[in-house]
Amino acid sequence: MSYVEKLAEFMGKPFSKEEEDQFVPEKIVATCEFGNLSNLEVNKSGSHNPKSGIKVNNNAFFRKGEIGDWKNLLSEDVTKSIDNITKEKFQSLIWD
Incomplete structure (x- = not known):
């Protein structure tokens, strides 16, 4: 049984x-x-x-998902900001 069939069954519409x-x-x-x-x-x-009134092209939602492609999409400032937020949020976790 495929996931589509399971989903249809779950929704009561087999x-x-x-x-x-x-x-x-x-x-x-x-x-x-x-x-x-x-x-x-x-x-x-x-x-x-x-x-929000901001025009968004539909093709913006489809990416190849290649490793490292974020470098082509995010500025250096945004990258640094994300890195800082990530470090702040994860600093209290214990890593072995």
Whole structure:
């Protein structure tokens, strides 16, 4: 049983035998895959304005997730600020 099927069951909306025979759960998974979502035209060129009024391009929500890519997205000042906050929050933890 896939996670989509488990989620549907948990929500009290299990897939019917007919839906399973038509591979509906598999189609939902395929539709929601990163490659598919990131290639939809609305996610390449669309944008929206959250309540703050700041325009956000939809493609900002899709990244490759490569190690170290944050260096291309965050300024040196922001990086230092995050490092300081992290050190402050974790300093009381005991590390072996």
